């Protein structure tokens with residue numbers, strides 16, 4: 001059989017490596033092909049650190065070829081534009097096609113602009129390593145321009161950074177940006193007094209996945225570091241360097257980051273697959289795509305039923321990885337003609353950093369803040385890096 005996995009992120013890389021190992025252990029020679037648009041695996045969990053110069057680029061991406069050197073997984077680089085379920089083909093941007101017997105979709109998510117006028121055109125997303133580099137360059141340029149600017153009003157706009165969305169992307173980025181601003185001002189000569197980092201959230205909550213306590217903890221920490229947090233604040237439209245906020249207010253900022261939501265990749269709906277309201281492909285508890293016998297999906301691109309609460313599983317790297325591992329066993333069962341096991345999510349909790357010295361989270365369901373949470377978050381990240389580095393040997 002030819003098994004094609006689309007996307008070498010947290011879910012897809014894990015699926016490919018685990019499936020390859022399971023197949024070889026059984027002496028099978030089915031082909032596993034891992035497709036990605038990039039030659040590298042991105043640690044999206046840390047791209048806000050790359051965006052703010054807190055880590056070197058090489059700590060945010062790992063070349064895929066060395067990661068697969070101990071496996072028989074075939075790597076195929078290219079941007080997928082369409083899936084043809086009836087023909088069992090994947091189409092690429094450059095006109096190539098790839099046939100499959102079984103397909104695993106692990107393409108991650110895209111930024112959702114939720115129909116806000118001008119948001120797509122006039123804001124910067126933060127969802128990939130490339131986005132992180134673009135954001136970093138942009139901020140450096142604005143601070144360099146501010147250092148040359150003589151008009152204090154313009155100077156302030158150049159040094160204002162607005163982040164729309166108080167989820168883990170927005171909160172983590174805000175915490176790093178205020179710290180990075182010290183270095184930026186020192187290096188560029190721009191005045192530190194004119195730096196403003198605004199975090200804007202439409203709901204009453206920051207980090208809503210943790211509950212009320214996390215809103216208070218995150219707001220306190222971010223505020224103490226100099227982030228202006230605006231909750232219950234709805235952005236209605238965006239123009240160049242300007243946010244229009246409900247109540248006829250405006251905020252002028254030379255850098256506007258859109259971190260207000262994610263959606264499934266548009267190619268899924270365009271390929272005729274069943275998607276839900278956020279464009280994520282709908283799967284059953286075996287991770288099989290609705291109405292598709294041969295196609296499976298996992299990670300952020302999939303709406304995976306959550307048996308723990310009746311909703312869908314959160315879009316996080318830890319869930320994506322565990323789904324990837326499960327998908328490998330499902331695909332093995334397919335190859336061997338056995339019934340697969342259902343995917344049962346484990347509630348292990350999440351951890352979110354708020355700048356270089358603080359984190360909040362709920363590991364194993366227990367609320368945790370401060371240095372212990374940060375230590376635990378760094379340890380989890382380091383553990384993942386050690387797995388990747390081990391695979392390269």
Ligand SMILES: Cc1cc2nc3c(=O)[nH]c(=O)nc-3n(C[C@H](O)[C@H](O)[C@H](O)COP(=O)(O)OP(=O)(O)OC[C@H]3O[C@@H](n4cnc5c(N)ncnc54)[C@H](O)[C@@H]3O)c2cc1C
Nearest residue numbers: 007009010011037044080107108299300315316317318320
């Ligand atoms: C700033 C930020 C911070 C985060 N922090 C945390 C955190 O602290 N903890 C946590 O658990 N989660 C965190 N997350 C969420 C986490 O990163 C995602 O849940 C995780 O990346 C999802 O994994 P995935 O495998 O589904 O998709 P991804 O990791 O996004 O992988 C998708 C892959 O598909 C490839 N791809 C996409 N489209 C195409 C195409 N058309 N053709 C070919 N290849 C394609 C991409 O290049 C990528 O390699 C964070 C996210 C962000 C943005």
